[in-house]
Amino acid sequence: MSQKLIKIPFEEYMSPGSVACPGCGGNLSMRYTQKALGLNTMIVIPACCWSIIDGPTPSSVNHVPVFHTAFETAAATASGIKAGLHAQGKDDTNVMAWAGDGGTFDIGFQALSGAAERNEDILYVTYDNEAYMNTGIQRSSATPYGSWTTTTPNKKERPKKNLIEALAAHHIPYIATASVAFPDDLIKKVEKAKSLRGTKFIHILAPCPPGWKTPPEITIKLARLAVETKIFPLFEIEEGWRYHITHESSGIPVGQYLKPQGRFSHLTEADYETIQRDVERNYKILKMKEKMSKEISAMD
């Protein structure tokens, strides 16, 4: 008597009662990620929303050990924990650094780059809500072009940093983008990352109702539109060069994604056109990279 549209593991590794805002994409990201990782996992959280969401001492919504650490140190701390576990012969324990976009794109980037270059055996996940939401919506280098934040009161003039490409340049075994609107795809990617040795990086777009100025119930709708408009395509990169698009975006006009969001409410039709043009070009580049990596694979 049931008709499942999406299948995800049944087991929960999070308790209710987190202090995430209603409709939080970050909370949902953690719930899905843990379903793939299971109990044999340690989490490192630098300063970010999740420092708060997890709960005040001595409580934690997570059923696995969580190590709270300083803003810039997620990847370094995770590397150290992994080394400690290795010394104890516990190589099967997953170590995950779980950071927001600020702690990844900006403040934690040096540590992340270092860990990735050393190919530390960690999973680094960024739940990207596209600004410093926890401190009151300041712009980060993950904030997209055109967005309002308290520090870009007019609009942000620079595009979002393409961190995926920066990571690809480190030639790590696995990089993927994921969305809370596609939980089965997200979980599959975390499972794949779990099965690989070395540095794995997953970029989850996590809508933020207070920061994006949207009603909480449309979190999933927005996350889906971000994918379907090609603004945030779902793909993975193996070894830094093998591209694979995991969900073909249907190509809905970007306006449908931008219009419901208060942070974009000042944009004009001309801005939509600029964004649409950039999005089309970026998607074309991605498609060509996928095609090229297939051709190169066939030559091997």
Next chain:
Amino acid sequence: MYDPLEDENGQPRFAVSTGDMSWNKTGSWRYMRPLYDNKIPPCTVGCPAHEKIPQYFAYVKDKKYEQAWHIILEDNPLPGVTGRVCYHPCEAVCNRGDYDESIAIHNMERFVADQNLKHHIPQSFIRDKHEETIAIIGSGPAGLSAAYQLTLLGYTVTIFEAAEQAGGMLRLGIPEYRLPREVLDKEIEDIVRLGVTIKTAIRVGRDIGMDTLQRDFNAVLIATGAYKSWGMNLPGEELKGIASGLSFLKEYNLTGSAPIGKRVVVVGGGNTAIDTARSALRLGADVTIVYRRSKAEMPAVPEEVEDAQREGIHIRFLTNPVGFSGNGKVEQIRLIRMELGEADESGRRRPIPIKGSEYTIDADQVLLAIGEVPDLDFLPDSFKLKKDRLLVDHFQRTGQPGIFACGDASTGPIGTVVDAIGTGKRAAHSIHQYLSSKTVHIPEEPTDGVPFDTLNLDYFQQESRPQERQHHSTQLKGDFNEVNLGIGEDDAVYEANRCFSCGTCTYCDNCLIFCPDVAIRFDVDKHEYVINYDFCKGCGICVQECPRNAMSYEEELKWA
């Protein structure tokens, strides 16, 4: 030994969590409350019998056809019949029609009925026991539906049928190529097995009086149908070879033969006209239909019209007879062309004759099928009529105590099989109300179906409707084999899954999957989702991501 968590004094070296956050009852943040709230789909509203379509589709998905059949039986004891002959108004209002193609609901109903040809309606369906007895006049779909529902309510029912066999218009009017008799016999037998007595060849007013029925039974239901054909009052109409289409069908369907001409003209655009024409074609005639409006206004089921044209019946649209001529026997029919004017009270454009456009065609048989009215001569004059039909109120009451009417004999909906079944069901509940002399629950008539724009279409893909199999004969003469053959199992399961299931939970888990706060679980024993309001923050994602509008979102203050 070095303990990473405690120092030499047994104190923690750094802050360590000792428990989870379930002490933090975030439900207090909520100002909007999500809830599970199944709603009525448009198909159920559109079906005059209000069949619970998504509910039986749920069983078809799991190939549990007997349970699916039981759901249909709550509202309609004749799914094998209606799955074949119903004009399926359910499909016209199907939300899927606004997206790609409406669900083939009539084929689903037929499929489920055909899977259960060897099963019988369980006696356990009879819910109660009452002493009172009820007489029903007429064993057509209206009478059978009422008899069935009254039997389930625990009453003893006797049906009086004027013809030699039960079934009314289903047997006398509908040809075998649309409704095989073994299907009809089986479904009538099922009703008889439940305890309904059908006395055939007894005409009320001739073999037994209305007063006798009133004396011997606690209630009487008039379900005699509409058998008296309209005439046209045209010159030459008394000529031999001119008869009503219905009398022709009756004769053929009862005896297996009927006099047939070489060039037959059928007048009319309803289902009786199409049935008459296609039966005449199968008896070897060359058949032309004459209809005064255009194809769009034809009251007949569009698929039937298509089939008739495919089989070689010529339809002269916007044409009407003005007279008949012949030497003792009809030889020619004089026709006039029509054009469409303003809409009339039926909402269709009124046909107006075009002056001077008359012409003549040859015909040696003319069958008139322009409408039927009930024959109510057996009733005393005290009954009120409206447009030749028995006047009834919403509860199918005639105004005479203990006497009810339903189906084509009474006023009400437009006179199809499923309308008859729907009014029969309502009459049964109304009689129950009357006999138990207390307020009983008469199921409400649903009015609003789930609107298309409240569905979440992100979870559906464009998919086409399965094509029905058909039997096409190269030699139509004498071939009364069923033409429409329905859909197979694969198509039925596919179609059940294609259904939006508007307003009806299909246990897809979306609400549970997308809850950021782990506040929804599935209770396996009760087979339902449970929202933990201690923790639900009221974000509303579950309501938004429900593909089918089977959840609602209400102000928390209402629940305070």
